[in-house]
Amino acid sequence: MSNKTREPMKPLDAEEFRKQRRLMVTWGVTLLVLFPLLIGLGLFMRLNQGELVHLQPNTFYAIMTLHGLGMAGLLFSFALGGLHFLVGTRFARTSVKVGYFVFIGVVVGVIGLVVATLIGGFAAGWYLLYPLPFKGTSWPEWSSGLTFISLLILGVVWLVGCVHIVRALSLEYGGFFQLMGWRYLGNKEPEEELPPIALISVVSLVPGILAFLAGAVFLIMFLFQLFEPSLEFNPLMMKNILFFFGHTLVNITIYCAVGWVYTLFPEFTGRAWKLTKVTVIAWNATFLFILFAYFHHLYMDFAQPISIQYAGQLASYMSAVPATAVTIFGVIAQLYHSKIKWGVIPLSFFLGAVGWAIGGIAAVVDSTIAVNKVLHNTLWVPAHFHTYMLMGVVLFILGFLYYLTAPQSGKEGGPKAGWAFWTFVTGSYGFLLMFYLGGMNSIPRRFAEYSTMGISSSHEIGALLARLAVFFVVLVLLGIITMGISIFIRLMRWVVTDATSTESSA
Numbered sequence: 001m002s003n004k005t006r007e008p009m010k011p012l013d014a015e016e017f018r019k020q021r022r023l024m025v026t027w028g029v030t031l032l033v034l035f036p037l038l039i040g041l042g043l044f045m046r047l048n049q050g051e052l053v054h055l056q057p058n059t060f061y062a063i064m065t066l067h068g069l070g071m072a073g074l075l076f077s078f079a080l081g082g083l084h085f086l087v088g089t090r091f092a093r094t095s096v097k098v099g100y101f102v103f104i105g106v107v108v109g110v111i112g113l114v115v116a117t118l119i120g121g122f123a124a125g126w127y128l129l130y131p132l133p134f135k136g137t138s139w140p141e142w143s144s145g146l147t148f149i150s151l152l153i154l155g156v157v158w159l160v161g162c163v164h165i166v167r168a169l170s171l172e173y174g175g176f177f178q179l180m181g182w183r184y185l186g187n188k189e190p191e192e193e194l195p196p197i198a199l200i201s202v203v204s205l206v207p208g209i210l211a212f213l214a215g216a217v218f219l220i221m222f223l224f225q226l227f228e229p230s231l232e233f234n235p236l237m238m239k240n241i242l243f244f245f246g247h248t249l250v251n252i253t254i255y256c257a258v259g260w261v262y263t264l265f266p267e268f269t270g271r272a273w274k275l276t277k278v279t280v281i282a283w284n285a286t287f288l289f290i291l292f293a294y295f296h297h298l299y300m301d302f303a304q305p306i307s308i309q310y311a312g313q314l315a316s317y318m319s320a321v322p323a324t325a326v327t328i329f330g331v332i333a334q335l336y337h338s339k340i341k342w343g344v345i346p347l348s349f350f351l352g353a354v355g356w357a358i359g360g361i362a363a364v365v366d367s368t369i370a371v372n373k374v375l376h377n378t379l380w381v382p383a384h385f386h387t388y389m390l391m392g393v394v395l396f397i398l399g400f401l402y403y404l405t406a407p408q409s410g411k412e413g414g415p416k417a418g419w420a421f422w423t424f425v426t427g428s429y430g431f432l433l434m435f436y437l438g439g440m441n442s443i444p445r446r447f448a449e450y451s452t453m454g455i456s457s458s459h460e461i462g463a464l465l466a467r468l469a470v471f472f473v474v475l476v477l478l479g480i481i482t483m484g485i486s487i488f489i490r491l492m493r494w495v496v497t498d499a500t501s502t503e504s505s506a
């Protein structure tokens with residue numbers, strides 16, 4: 001290990017910075033267009049569950065598949081794009097070409113998924129539960145094939161994106177072991193500081209790389225079986241691989257976004273947010289246990305060895321609790337007696353951390369075996385993951401997009417949080433509450449029509465909650481579309497200013 005003090009990264013020249021920002025703007029506009037459309041699919045599902053419209057069951061499940069894959073994929077892609085930008089403009093050299101390669105791959109993958117689900121009718125859900133896509137399906141074989149290939153394309157470009165950022169940081173900070181922050185574990189203060197975003201990126205992206213490799217293996221096995229139907233794989237093994245991939249993807253989406261918060265929030269509180277021994281231990285715990293936390297998805301698979309079930313409960317606690325606790329504590333320490341001005345940017349980051357904590361607690365509750373026996377596959381599950389995605393990751397993204405378009409207003413907190421922001425937050429929590437109440441009333445998840453349950457009280461409660469949720473989803477859409485238009489105008493203004501300044505300097 002070198003004892004020399006590392007030189008900070010040389011600032012990017014104006015041209016390179018402009019290219020990075022253009023790429024970031026491309027991601028921003030894509031998100032602003034796709035996100036409301038995907039919410040629209042969610043609205044249709046709740047309308048159907050509330051018996052206000054009638055969708056054919058296969059249409060419902062095709063919509064659910066596109067919504068689930070689309071949301072998870074879009075938010076992760078944006079989180080990766082955001083990290084690429086933030087790391088690349090402040091901490092280490094990332095390549096704009098690689099960034100566009102990832103972007104184009106994502107666009108191709110998304111088009112494939114849209115065609116496979118909305119035209120081909122592929123409806124196996126995001127997790128493609130094996131052997132579901134091969135047995136008695138209502139959709140043609142080509143749409144299964146197109147889904148597997150599209151997901152494979154997404155997995156490969158995400159893999160490239162993750163490897164690229166980890167490599168860039170490794171080159172800048174002296175390798176993987178330095179990035180894990182182990183020099184903070186001794187009794188002496190480390191001679192060189194490591195920015196928290198560097199540690200959090202590695203803690204997120206290295207497990208991501210393993211998960212995408214596993215996902216690629218899984219999808220290639222699916223393709224083999226598609227071409228050679230006599231092949232069969234062990235369903236329990238397939239489920240293990242799939243949840244390793246899916247669970248890790250969603251987890252690291254949050255962590256990538258948390259990395260921005262560690263970097264940008266201090267600009268509003270005026271206080272540095274540095275790594276300490278405790279933060280390093282907490283994030284190292286996440287690194288170690290995140291790989292095994294997915295076991296909690298298999299509690300109901302009784303063929304899974306019992307020791308793994310217990311390990312799954314412990315890993316779920318250990319991967320989530322320490323990192324969340326140090327981050328929430330960090331946010332409180334940032335705010336305590338600070339003179340923060342509550343514009344929309346710090347507010348989004350703060351409320352995002354709150355949403356992450358609420359959803360995280362609901363998830364940890366559900367990952368407890370004794371509780372999972374009751375809540376498994378009820379609406380409690382979508383309740384918790386929608387909480388940390390919608391009121392965690394999406395708020396972090398909004399804060400980030402506002403920051404991007406108003407970086408100078410840093411200390412002022414950016415624009416005021418107007419009615420659109422509060423409509424979005426109120427609508428989201430109302431929508432989430434209906435999921436939680438559904439879970440507490442044992443309403444099953446992934447049910448197109450509650451009338452088919454054959455239990456009239458559950459049918460009535462489920463449909464009523466879905467109808468109430470519709471009202472809140474409309475508020476969510478109103479809020480996000482209004483904010484989206486205002487962010488879009490800001491992004492375009494920046495592009496125009498950029499073009500003018502490039503022309504005049506040429």
Ligand code: HEM
Pocket residue numbers: 039041042043045046064065067068069071072075125126127382386389390394431444445446447473476
């Ligand atoms: C207001 C916005 C949203 C609405 C109205 C909405 C609505 C829904 C509904 C009704 C379901 C089906 C629940 C069930 O009965 O099992 C669902 C599932 C799902 N949603 Fe959302 N959602 C929203 C936002 C999000 C976000 C931000 C994500 C980000 C990851 C997301 C990811 C998913 C996933 C992964 C599923 C599960 C799909 C499956 O089981 O195959 N949703 N959503």
